[in-house]
Amino acid sequence: MEVLLIGLLAATLRVATPLILGTLGELFAERAGILNLGIEGTMFCGAFVGFVVGGATGNLWFGVLAAIVSGIFAGLLMGLMSVRLGVSQHVSGLGITLLLTGLSLFGFRLIYGEPRIPPSIQPFTKLSILGQVPILGEILGQYALTYIALALVPVCWWVLYRTNFGLQIRAVGENPEAADAAGVNVFLTRYLALAIAGGLMAAGGAFLSLAQLGAFTYGIIAGRGWVCIALIIFANWQPVRVLWGALLFGGVFALQLRLQTLGLKLPYEAFLALPYLVTIAALAVAGRNATYPAALLKAYKRE
Amino acid sequence: MPAIQMLGITKRFDPVLANDHVDFSLEPGEIHALLGENGAGKTTLMRILYGLYHADEGEILVDGQLAHITSPKEAITLGIGMVAQHFTLVPSLSVAENVVLGYTRGLGFDPLAAQQNVAEAAARFGIKTDPAALVRHLSVGERQRIEILKALYRNARVLIMDEPTSVLVPQEVNVLFETLERLRAAGLSVIFISHKLNEVMAVCDRITVLRQGRVVGTVDKTETSQAELACMMVGRETFGVVRHGEHPQGQVRLRLDHLNALDNKGLPALKQVSLEVQAGEILCIAGVSGNGQAELARVLAGTLKPAEGRILVEDQDLTGSDPSRFLAAGVGRIPEERHEGTIGELSVAENMVLERLDDFTRNGLLDRNLIRRHGEQLIAEYQIKAQPTDRMRTLSGGNIQKVVLARALSGKPRFLVASQPTRGLDVGATEYVRSKLLEQRDQGVAVLLISEDLDEVLALADRIAVIYEGRIVGVIPTQEASLEQLGLMMSGACPQGAARGGNS
Numbered sequence: 130m131e132v133l134l135i136g137l138l139a140a141t142l143r144v145a146t147p148l149i150l151g152t153l154g155e156l157f158a159e160r161a162g163i164l165n166l167g168i169e170g171t172m173f174c175g176a177f178v179g180f181v182v183g184g185a186t187g188n189l190w191f192g193v194l195a196a197i198v199s200g201i202f203a204g205l206l207m208g209l210m211s212v213r214l215g216v217s218q219h220v221s222g223l224g225i226t227l228l229l230t231g232l233s234l235f236g237f238r239l240i241y242g243e244p245r246i247p248p249s250i251q252p253f254t255k256l257s258i259l260g261q262v263p264i265l266g267e268i269l270g271q272y273a274l275t276y277i278a279l280a281l282v283p284v285c286w287w288v289l290y291r292t293n294f295g296l297q298i299r300a301v302g303e304n305p306e307a308a309d310a311a312g313v314n315v316f317l318t319r320y321l322a323l324a325i326a327g328g329l330m331a332a333g334g335a336f337l338s339l340a341q342l343g344a345f346t347y348g349i350i351a352g353r354g355w356v357c358i359a360l361i362i363f364a365n366w367q368p369v370r371v372l373w374g375a376l377l378f379g380g381v382f383a384l385q386l387r388l389q390t391l392g393l394k395l396p397y398e399a400f401l402a403l404p405y406l407v408t409i410a411a412l413a414v415a416g417r418n419a420t421y422p423a424a425l426l427k428a429y430k431r432e
Numbered sequence: 433m434p435a436i437q438m439l440g441i442t443k444r445f446d447p448v449l450a451n452d453h454v455d456f457s458l459e460p461g462e463i464h465a466l467l468g469e470n471g472a473g474k475t476t477l478m479r480i481l482y483g484l485y486h487a488d489e490g491e492i493l494v495d496g497q498l499a500h501i502t503s504p505k506e507a508i509t510l511g512i513g514m515v516a517q518h519f520t521l522v523p524s525l526s527v528a529e530n531v532v533l534g535y536t537r538g539l540g541f542d543p544l545a546a547q548q549n550v551a552e553a554a555a556r557f558g559i560k561t562d563p564a565a566l567v568r569h570l571s572v573g574e575r576q577r578i579e580i581l582k583a584l585y586r587n588a589r590v591l592i593m594d595e596p597t598s599v600l601v602p603q604e605v606n607v608l609f610e611t612l613e614r615l616r617a618a619g620l621s622v623i624f625i626s627h628k629l630n631e632v633m634a635v636c637d638r639i640t641v642l643r644q645g646r647v648v649g650t651v652d653k654t655e656t657s658q659a660e661l662a663c664m665m666v667g668r669e670t671f672g673v674v675r676h677g678e679h680p681q682g683q684v685r686l687r688l689d690h691l692n693a694l695d696n697k698g699l700p701a702l703k704q705v706s707l708e709v710q711a712g713e714i715l716c717i718a719g720v721s722g723n724g725q726a727e728l729a730r731v732l733a734g735t736l737k738p739a740e741g742r743i744l745v746e747d748q749d750l751t752g753s754d755p756s757r758f759l760a761a762g763v764g765r766i767p768e769e770r771h772e773g774t775i776g777e778l779s780v781a782e783n784m785v786l787e788r789l790d791d792f793t794r795n796g797l798l799d800r801n802l803i804r805r806h807g808e809q810l811i812a813e814y815q816i817k818a819q820p821t822d823r824m825r826t827l828s829g830g831n832i833q834k835v836v837l838a839r840a841l842s843g844k845p846r847f848l849v850a851s852q853p854t855r856g857l858d859v860g861a862t863e864y865v866r867s868k869l870l871e872q873r874d875q876g877v878a879v880l881l882i883s884e885d886l887d888e889v890l891a892l893a894d895r896i897a898v899i900y901e902g903r904i905v906g907v908i909p910t911q912e913a914s915l916e917q918l919g920l921m922m923s924g925a926c927p928q929g930a931a932r933g934g935n936s
Contacts, residue, residue: 306520307530
């Protein structure tokens with residue numbers, strides 16, 4: 130039982146990591162008034178770019194960096210579509226997901242052909258911060274990226290609520306006309322928010338290929354981007370609640386993995402569906418009082 | 433030296449010339465009114481000064497220096513602040529955050545320090561506010577003060593106020609005027625955009641009148657009168673619309689029989705309302721806003737089902753019917769909120785046929801030619817400044833109301849409900865709407881006019897019904913009514929002992 134619980138908690142943190150990164154990214158986009166449905170593709174692209182660069186240079190951190198740069202470009206592309214051109218955010222976001230998924234798969238074919246088993250690399254090793262301390266040492270023996278993701282939660286809170294840039298993001302996401310009239314550059318603020326968002330999302334993807342799996346597969350993201358879209362509503366656009374949402378989802382995901390091994394006579398898909406069912410249920414409860422950023426989905430144009 | 437000089441400003445929004453070589457100058461320490469009807473070009477001119485629009489021609493001098501103002505940011509740097517008609521505040525942020533937004537330096541943002549700074553600035557200009565409060569929780573008057581404070585915090589020396597009183601209740605107007613006078617005493621200049629003559633005369637030093645994008649003239653308050661200003665605004669002597677003669681007893685077109693209705697919150701809004709409106713008369717519902725007028729209008733449009741009682745239109749029982757049956761029974765409607773009565777993204781011609789789509793349908797398809805011709809005809813008949821294909825939202829308030837009026841009257845109603853039909857309109861449009869209502873009355877239509885403007889009520893009504901807390905406290909013929917008596921009745925005193933039934 131104790132072993133099971135330790136494994137569960139450790140797995141929870143691991144599963145939650147890409148969700149924390151992705152949802153914090155989406156948080157920046159949506160607080161600035163842009164629903165970025167490019168998140169699924171951006172994470173996929175980040176996983177791919179990180180894997181390729183990490184493998185080619187032999188330095189996994191270069192891989193993470195390259196993934197972040199690719200995410201920033203993805204965010205800026207979203208900005209071009211939704212901020213500059215004022216295209217529907219739904220359409221441009223989904224378009225970016227399709228584009229980046231396709232481009233990444235194309236790049237994958239060029240580099241690796243069609244291998245029968247997915248290519249793999251030596252992934253990040255887990256840190257052992259508390260070394261041999263029983264229980265805690267095992268739970269907290271996580272990848273560095275997990276700690277970075279956890280640390281980013283208060284950092285994002287600080288950026289949003291304790292910097293002028295954060296004030297401007299919150300303002301353009303609620304009332305861009307007001308922000309503009311107050312002398313805030315709405316377009317620049319939204320571009321920057323989307324760039325940050327893209328970088329965080331791509332880092333979440335890179336975590337999967339460079340740490341958790343050490344491999345790249347077609348289904349590596351497996352809808353995690355869409356889960357982030359749901360978590361942001363669950364979190365009511367608050368950074369700290371993003372953490373709780375991601376941990377909840379991660380916990381249920383880790384739990385179903387363990388339930389599968391208990392030998393219950395149920396198809397394994399039923400277990401796989403569990404975290405998503407919990408997400409829907411949590412959304413139904415928490416989402417009812419959701420206060421959307423008022424300018425979400427609205428392109429801003431000066432008259 | 434003038435604080436602001438605008439010389440030969442021209443701005444064209446095809447095909448309209450919004451500003452036609454406008455000259456305007458503002459002295460330091462004066463409150464200068466920019467007076468004109470809706471669509472006269474006042475707001476356009478000020479948006480150019482604030483960098484929101486760019487003039488096609490002309491130049492702007494600030495303190496004698498030529499200035500190229502291409503964005504609000506540059507206007508702010510030059511000491512120009514603007515309080516727009518629609519407030520530009522972020523409701524979810526605090527007062528202090530709204531005030532300092534866009535005017536902060538460096539990386540960090542300290543909420544407490546911001547509140548401190550804003551509190552100091554507010555105290556310096558004698559503006560009462562709580563810097564920590566969320567703007568969402570503030571009243572309209574308080575929000576407006578935050579807008580003023582925002583401009584002052586940015587060291588504005590010239591404050592543009594775009595129709596600042598249109599959103600305020602009378603007490604708040606007084607507070608605003610006190611604030612403006614305090615600013616003038618501190619050496620600031622204020623540009624006061626308005627179409628209300630009494631306010632302009634009350635608070636301004638000089639008045640520049642615009643008409644159809646051109647300056648008609650600039651006058652000193654001491655050397656002019658409301659009548660002269662009105663004449664300059666509309667380009668002719670105004671005359672109050674006049675009712676002709678007494679109405680003969682006509683047949684009863686509308687009968688409300690002990691009507692009860694609930695509001696959105698499920699509370700009683702109409703209590704035992706019984707009324708009759710006859711052909712060829714205007715019956716006014718007078719009362720302070722929020723006493724059941726909105727619900728009465730909705731009941732008569734068919735969008736609110738009464739809880740009890742009956743609605744009879746020419747002996748047809750319409751109680752609980754759909755809006756379409758009310759229309760079919762000859763009920764014409766001029767809704768209270770004209771933006772809700774029209775669809776901004778549809779064209780003018782399409783809006784004009786919204787209530788009668790069946791008449792414009794051929795073989796199951798809309799007959800677009802017929803719709804366009806119908807639109808052209810009404811536009812000509814009602815002198816609407818628009819093309820049939822223009823999007824509704826591009827029209828000014830007065831023209832929107834004319835479209836609503838044209839739509840309601842083109843259906844040849846036998847009974848007309850008009851809710852606040854002149855609210856927010858300028859002198860010319862108000863007069864036009866009123867004369868149209870009288871025209872309908874003279875043609876034998878039964879008109880129910882819901883109005884909060886007592887001057888309007890006294891000018892138009894044959895009979896006046898006063899509503900208070902959902903009850904009709906009395907119905908009196910207009911020739912027997914006085915302002916004092918109506919005021920008393922509207923405040924709940926019922927001189928006719930009309931309090932029927934129990935209190936709720």
